[in-house]
Amino acid sequence: MHIAQGRVDETYINGWRAARIDCPSALIPAPGQYLLAQALNQANAPIPAPVYLAASSPKGFYAANPYPVAWHPGTTLALKGPLGHGFSMPPAARKVLLASWSQSPGRVLALLEACRRQKAEIVWISATPLEQIPLSVEILPPAALPQAAQWADYAALDIPHSQLGQTFTNPLWLDAQPFLAGYAQIFLETPVSCGGIAECGVCAVRAQQGLRLACKDGPVFNLSEIVNVPR
Ligand code: FES
Structure with missing residues (x-):
């Protein structure tokens, strides 16, 4: 640091x-x-x-x-x-799904440069229309999530921690979940007030193995750490 x-x-x-x-x-x-x-x-x-x-x-x-x-x-x-821990896109990824349900799509779009370097095709899904997305990026509506998840070999998702419950019970998400197993990573937006220095716990998230601190164990987690993804 x-x-x-x-x-x-x-x-x-x-x-x-x-x-x-x-x-x-x-x-x-x-x-x-x-x-x-x-x-x-x-x-x-x-x-x-x-x-x-x-x-x-x-x-x-x-x-x-x-x-x-x-x-x-x-x-x-x-x-x-x-x-914190950021996204770790495999160098071999060639079909990349980027998706954001947050007010900060830039956190996921930060991967555009790495995608370009490794010549990956990119699909972008967001509920909010955005300007200034490069023409090489295919923009799809949220309804396309299951098909995009089936196509991709890596996915970077951004979902506010407070919306996890409603997202994970959405039918579109449930259709996509089996395909996301094994390769998706998820940015969980929480407060990160102390950055892990004071262990204040305000960033605690419930994971499969117990509570994790988003400020230092995340904010990016493998999806399989957070949800029980069927394989
Ligand atoms: S922000 Fe304080 S422990 Fe994570």
């Missing part, structure tokens, strides 16, 4: 990239990992904000939405990280 200062270089109102942050390369999180960040002019703010990768940039990285509204171009940030 590294601690250093960064600077908000630019912010964006729309799209899945919220801001461009300049920082030392050692701090750049991998897809699914996070930094804990605090604006220096808000040093009294009690809780640092998590910042996730959306894409790389020459001097740092693009941060995914959501993003603290008080941060503007020029804001200096105290940064700590990278923290």
Whole structure:
């Protein structure tokens, strides 16, 4: 883990990239990992904000939405990280399903660059229409989840922890689940207030083997750790 200062270089109102942050390369999180960040002019703010990768940039990285509204171009940030376990897409994956049910599709779309490097075909599923998706990405509606799950050889999913119950009982999900066995990874959105340092437990998630801390055991888990996926 590294601690250093960064600077908000630019912010964006729309799209899945919220801001461009300049920082030392050692701090750049991998897809699914996070930094804990605090604006220096808000040093009294009690809780640092998590910042996730959306894409790389020459001097740092693009941060995914959501993003603290008080941060503007020029804001200096105290940064700590990278923290947690991110996505680990197999180098052999050639058919990649990316899907997000969260307000932060950039956390999963951060894998686009790795997909491009290994020449993988990409399918994107989201309930919310998005602009600025590369033309090479096939965009499908949520109803296509079972077919896409059958086609893919790797899937990166982003589901808020609070929505797991309703997602896992959705008929579309139940149809897709047998195919997702063995290859899907899931980003579980929880608060990550202390980053595991104070063991506050606010990020606890129920897994097959008991409680896990999303801040340091995740936030990305193998799907089979979280649900009993039929094989
Ligand atoms: S955020 Fe405190 S233990 Fe995970």
